[in-house]
Amino acid sequence: MxxxxxxxxxxxxxxxxxxxxxxxxxxxxxxxxxxxxxxxxxxxxxxxxxxxxxxxxxxxxxxxxxxxxxxxxxxxxxxxxxxxxxxxxxxxxxxxxxxxxxxxxxxxxxxxxxxxxxxxSAFALTEPQSGSDVAASTMTATKDGEEYILNGEKTWISNGGIADIYTVFARTGEAPGARGLSAFLVTPDMPGFEVVERLQVIAPHPLARLRFNDVRVPAANMIGAPGQGFKVAMSVLDVFRTTVAAAALGFARRALDEAVARVTERHIQGAPLSDLQMVQGHIADMALDVDASALLVYRAAWTKDSGAPRVSREAAMAKLFSTEQAQSVIDRAVQLHGGDGVRSGEAVEALYRDIRALRIYEGASDVQRVIIARATLDQLKGK
CATH class of the missing domain: 1.10.540.10 (Acyl-CoA dehydrogenase/oxidase, N-terminal domain)
Structure with a gap:
């Protein structure tokens, strides 16, 4: 259980x-x-x-x-x-x-x-050339009376092609870099909106590349104030990045459960696999990774719920550790299943495919390391 x-x-x-x-x-x-x-x-x-x-x-x-x-x-x-x-x-x-x-x-x-x-719903932030560097976004939103005209592309957009509403980030030009972005509500029935490509990945999800060709969006569809888009995006990620870590934790818990069941039921030389000390060592490491991940995940969540304006450091720590360790936990579970671990349809085989993307989306692992390092250095410098 x-x-x-x-x-x-x-x-x-x-x-x-x-x-x-x-x-x-x-x-x-x-x-x-x-x-x-x-x-x-x-x-x-x-x-x-x-x-x-x-x-x-x-x-x-x-x-x-x-x-x-x-x-x-x-x-x-x-x-x-x-x-x-x-x-x-x-x-x-x-x-x-x-x-x-x-x-x-x-x-x-x-x-x-x-x-x-x-x-x-869908969150359309990533662009072909700007990935984790949101400030380098080149998609434009040009003011024209009571409308904005959107031009550019977004890619790796989850729910792309099936969403009824997209939160889209585009450059409105109030200032260079991060300070010149704004957020808009866009619906797929707006003329000029196009799903250019559906993207296939190892763990299938609805993903797409989107193109905006002179898409006219009412000014009333702007979310927040002009030039506030970067703040909007980072605030959203500050909440939901912790939940990515929680999903990884859920995958790891399932992998641990599957591994325990496997080594308990599977016998070798007349005794269950769980009697082998090397197997026990794997189970111990997996259990440790799961509990350590849970502590980081729920520390970050509790800190945000307690009123902290930003939890970038805590959320980055939770996401980095939980996704990386979930990959390790699941890999061990596959190994303990032997050949069945890579058989299509097995729970651990699906988990092996499911976990990989979590180390990339909403800020890849190395991006989280940068966030953690900068926060730690600033803290030590007294900023």
Missing amino acids: ADRSYLDWPFFEPHHKAHADALAGWCASLEVDHSDTDAACRKLVAELGADGWLKPTASVDGAPLDVRTLALSRETLARHDGLADFAFAMQGLGTGALSLFGSDAQKQAWLPLTTAGQAI
């Missing part, structure tokens, strides 16, 4: 434990057909919304997002199915800018739909 003792840690309040337990019960009967990724994601969003699980992904009334609830949700869903975690996560990431900076009219128009699972 999966370890649930961490829910008694002082990071959590009673409603967090109740939420995690209830969602785990819901996931116990979850069945996902992975043969059609787009259809599966649409179905998952609809089901999650209909049963109320998407409510934590948005804030209509201006209350802070509960990062611990978001993290527990992602951990629980990821432990059961990677695509279910993806469907949940993107509803939050895609509308995070609205929750944090949106006008009342924008929130009322879209957040009831996304939290009910009636509209799918």
